[in-house]
Amino acid sequence: MRSHAEFALAPAPGRSRQNRGSEVVRAALLEAAIGEFASRGFAGASGRRIATEAGAHQSQINYHFGSTNELWKAALLFLLDELDQAIAEQLAQLESNEQADQFAAMVRGFVHFASRRPELSRIMMHEGAAPSERLAWFVETQLAHRHRQLLAAWTNLRNSGIAAEVDPDVLYHSMIGAGSLLYANGPEAELLGIQPTDYDLTERHAQSLIALLLPGRNKDF
Incomplete structure (x- = not known):
């Protein structure tokens, strides 16, 4: 079928x-x-x-x-657009303007996106392993500004005592790994008896990651 x-x-x-x-x-x-x-x-x-x-x-x-090279770029842009939409949907549900709540919504949107679209993480595992023109393009045009925004928000949250004591230099890769590896390595998870496509699991995953990153928030989301 x-x-x-x-x-x-x-x-x-x-x-x-x-x-x-x-x-x-x-x-x-x-x-x-x-x-x-x-x-x-x-x-x-x-x-x-x-x-x-x-x-x-x-x-x-x-x-x-x-070209195939341009097809690769188009595929990345398509997936990033889906990621942005997933985060925007979470932000739209907020009734709060607090930066901690917005950060939590971003994390939740990312985890749910990663569960639906593990392909983005898998593509970047391949591409990020060695220097290439494609990787340089991705970092320069798509990742660098996102990384700066993430670190700016994280610095504010750390200064306010809400965020965990995670070094900014390792924050991005720590979040990406913690939020997506379960789904990128889905076949491995299934052999361990974990169902990465289960929505309730993804929701618990998002809640757990938010709690780890924002221990001073003390709010349900």
């Missing part, structure tokens, strides 16, 4: 690949690329496998994205 995603992205019976709408093909290539880059990294990725998974022709990668 095919999944809903597979059903949605497959060509309709009797309909050729060439007749599929341009945006449908682009979306299918993007989703297939996310899975390919997450499982094999950029170096091990195959344009042919991506196209086959998307039900498209390999030449359509260049048509829609220009």
Whole structure:
């Protein structure tokens, strides 16, 4: 039995690949690329496998994205947009303007995103292991400003006595690891009897991470 995603992205019976709408093909290539880059990294990725998974022709990668390198960047931007939306949804539910509550909402949004989309962490595990033009692009255009904002908020929370005594130099990677490794290493977790796709587990995970990072907050979220 095919999944809903597979059903949605497959060509309709009797309909050729060439007749599929341009945006449908682009979306299918993007989703297939996310899975390919997450499982094999950029170096091990195959344009042919991506196209086959998307039900498209390999030449359509260049048509829609220009190159496999640009497809990788588009995949990262797509996932980061989903992450930003997940955090924005949590922030929109707040009735408080307190920075600690906003930080907690950000953490909760990230953990829930990581549970739904472990591919982002898996892609960055591959890419972050060695210098590359892609990694430099990611840090310069996407990560650096997020990192600065995170550290500014953390400094304020530490100065107010709310945040844990975590060194700012290790904060980002500590949060990313603590918030996403369970899902990025989902098969390992399942062998330990843990179900990383369970919503209640993800909620408990988020609450636990918030409690560790913000011991002075003393609020339920």
